[in-house]
Amino acid sequence: MLVVVTATFLLVHLAPGGPAILLDPALDPADAEILRTRLGLDRPLIEQYWRWLADVVRLDFGSSFTFDRPVIGLILERLPATMLLGGVSLLFALAIAFPLGIISAKYRSSWIDQLSSMVTLAGISIPNFWLGIVLILIFSVYLGVLPSSGMSTPGRPVSVVDVAQHLFMPALVLGLATMASIAKYTRSSVLGVLKQDYVRTARAKGLKERLVLTRHALKNALIPVVTVIGLWLPRMVGGAVVTETIFSWPGMGRLAISAAFQRDYPIILGVTLVVSTVVVFTNLLVDLVYGYLDPRIRLD
Amino acid sequence: MGILIRESVSTDIAARREAALRKDRGGLGEVWRRLRKHRSAVGGGLWLVLVSLIAILGPFVYAVPHERIDILAPLAGPGPSHLLGTDESGRDVLARLIHGGRVSLLVGLVSALLAIGLGTLIGAVAGQFGGRTDAFLMRMTDTFMSVPVFFFLLMLLALFGGGLVVLVLGIGWTSWMGVSRVVRSEVLRHRGMEFVTAARAVGVGDLRLLWRHLIPQAFPSIIVAATLGVAHAILAETALSYLGIGIRAPLPSWGNMLSNAQNYMWSAPYLAIYPGLLIMLTVLALNIFGDGLRDALDPQLSNEV
Numbered sequence A: 001m002l003v004v005v006t007a008t009f010l011l012v013h014l015a016p017g018g019p020a021i022l023l024d025p026a027l028d029p030a031d032a033e034i035l036r037t038r039l040g041l042d043r044p045l046i047e048q049y050w051r052w053l054a055d056v057v058r059l060d061f062g063s064s065f066t067f068d069r070p071v072i073g074l075i076l077e078r079l080p081a082t083m084l085l086g087g088v089s090l091l092f093a094l095a096i097a098f099p100l101g102i103i104s105a106k107y108r109s110s111w112i113d114q115l116s117s118m119v120t121l122a123g124i125s126i127p128n129f130w131l132g133i134v135l136i137l138i139f140s141v142y143l144g145v146l147p148s149s150g151m152s153t154p155g156r157p158v159s160v161v162d163v164a165q166h167l168f169m170p171a172l173v174l175g176l177a178t179m180a181s182i183a184k185y186t187r188s189s190v191l192g193v194l195k196q197d198y199v200r201t202a203r204a205k206g207l208k209e210r211l212v213l214t215r216h217a218l219k220n221a222l223i224p225v226v227t228v229i230g231l232w233l234p235r236m237v238g239g240a241v242v243t244e245t246i247f248s249w250p251g252m253g254r255l256a257i258s259a260a261f262q263r264d265y266p267i268i269l270g271v272t273l274v275v276s277t278v279v280v281f282t283n284l285l286v287d288l289v290y291g292y293l294d295p296r297i298r299l300d
Numbered sequence B: 001m002g003i004l005i006r007e008s009v010s011t012d013i014a015a016r017r018e019a020a021l022r023k024d025r026g027g028l029g030e031v032w033r034r035l036r037k038h039r040s041a042v043g044g045g046l047w048l049v050l051v052s053l054i055a056i057l058g059p060f061v062y063a064v065p066h067e068r069i070d071i072l073a074p075l076a077g078p079g080p081s082h083l084l085g086t087d088e089s090g091r092d093v094l095a096r097l098i099h100g101g102r103v104s105l106l107v108g109l110v111s112a113l114l115a116i117g118l119g120t121l122i123g124a125v126a127g128q129f130g131g132r133t134d135a136f137l138m139r140m141t142d143t144f145m146s147v148p149v150f151f152f153l154l155m156l157l158a159l160f161g162g163g164l165v166v167l168v169l170g171i172g173w174t175s176w177m178g179v180s181r182v183v184r185s186e187v188l189r190h191r192g193m194e195f196v197t198a199a200r201a202v203g204v205g206d207l208r209l210l211w212r213h214l215i216p217q218a219f220p221s222i223i224v225a226a227t228l229g230v231a232h233a234i235l236a237e238t239a240l241s242y243l244g245i246g247i248r249a250p251l252p253s254w255g256n257m258l259s260n261a262q263n264y265m266w267s268a269p270y271l272a273i274y275p276g277l278l279i280m281l282t283v284l285a286l287n288i289f290g291d292g293l294r295d296a297l298d299p300q301l302s303n304e305v
Helices: A002-014 A029-039 A045-057 A071-106 A111-125 A128-142 A160-194 A197-204 A209-246 A252-262 A265-293 B002-037 B039-061 B093-129 B131-146 B149-160 B164-173 B177-191 B194-201 B206-242 B256-264 B270-297 B299-304
Strands: none
Touching (some): A071 A111, A071 A209, A071 A252, A111 A160, A111 B270, A128 A160, A128 B206, A128 B270, A160 A209, A209 A252, A209 B131, A252 A265, A265 B149, B002 B270, B093 B131, B093 B164, B093 B177, B093 B206, B093 B256, B093 B270, B131 B177, B149 B164, B149 B206, B164 B206, B194 B206, B206 B270
16 A cells, blocks of 8 residues: 555655646746745655645645645545445445346346346446446436536535435446446346255255245355456546546545645545555455355454 | 279368358357347347448438537527438537447457456466466456545546546546456366366477467357446446546547536437437346356356356
């Protein structure tokens, strides 16, 4: 993680141009110099790095160049929105993917299996940003039933229903590819397990098909799926940036990309650090869950 | 006597040729036959051929320049001078779709090739040399897989500015991991086989063994991975271009054609429909074709899963 953070620090400072506010042609060169000193940009790079690292340990990410506010506050303001979006998307993806994958494995080659393979193929192939645009076109422009941007209606008290209405399309956009991929994987995993000897044994001793599936097959089939979920989390981070941009969702993704355009170093570094931390911890969590589900690979 | 011998030799040659032909049918010919039976894969393949032809030949047939601005007719509907209408600055939509297709397909193809090359190299070296090299390379692969690479790519492009070459390098550099795993497992699978021992026995070195004997064994998997890789690369390019950090104006791409379309959804929804539809159909075709190819190359696998 230190490697990622250090690499980001170096890359950010190596990027050509420097902070956008210093490039403003209307800025007096003398003022620019004062600003540079105040932001600490006149120091040698290695000193800037140590200072920044020492601050980060105390959870102080410095102040944003453009907002002139502590970065930690900006991030904490937007973190819940991103977490809400990501969490709901993932739940939505899992809630559909598991049943879809299991049912299409159980009734293999039936119409429902073919339908589900069509859905998963489409889910992997539709570009998420275009899906967002088309959904806005249908639900906001033509039908006018769902809001096209933001997290809640301005000027109205924030209510669960209101937020849910705003959340529906972004969560669908962010979750679809994950859903499709996990459904596909669940199906093949369940199919693989249903061929195992112990499933045949369970059938042979006269267990009902339902019980064979729920008691014996599913538990083993879903274990590898956990890894796939772990692999999709980092991808969802990138997807979140796209989704937040389409729907003007007030989250960290939009903060990150506008900061990158503005070359607002502290924000870029702060967001990258938070994102890396979250991803590292979810990876750890996935590993732990995996160990819990499958004692054979439990870490000692 | 002489005639008899010659006759038997010629029948021998004929028999051998027939055997060779039969063997060939069991190889490439058989794959082709199975692929043709896969109806959706054929459809996908035809779509890919069609789109490529339009991208290559389109500008010669439909000679409207994609960057020309028709200032009198912004957001015009379809008509004789602009077959699919114009966008918000009066540029011809069809011409932009054709040129955007060139850009998007080319970026997708080249970055996928880069990813394939990189992945094959890393996977092959890891599989062949094993030990610490393998451990290091696979640890690296795992790290790349568990890190939000697309997010980093996005930040990097926003910071350093895009450009065609940087974009291709960036996408290639962030999508080789799947290939390297596949190639490694193929190399490991074949490394203990007799033909490898035989090659070693006649003094074939490590690198030559890898290049001439082991990597070719992985070709079927690599081709399938390449097909799916192009689909992935097209999605990545269009998403980045949509955000304004991939392909930038005046060069059109199916992705950046969509970035402004959102502002004109009320007046000109078709601007948002065409490019996205093309991306989706092309990616869909690549995915279907890749799946079909996998089934055709390895029927046993498709029966199992």
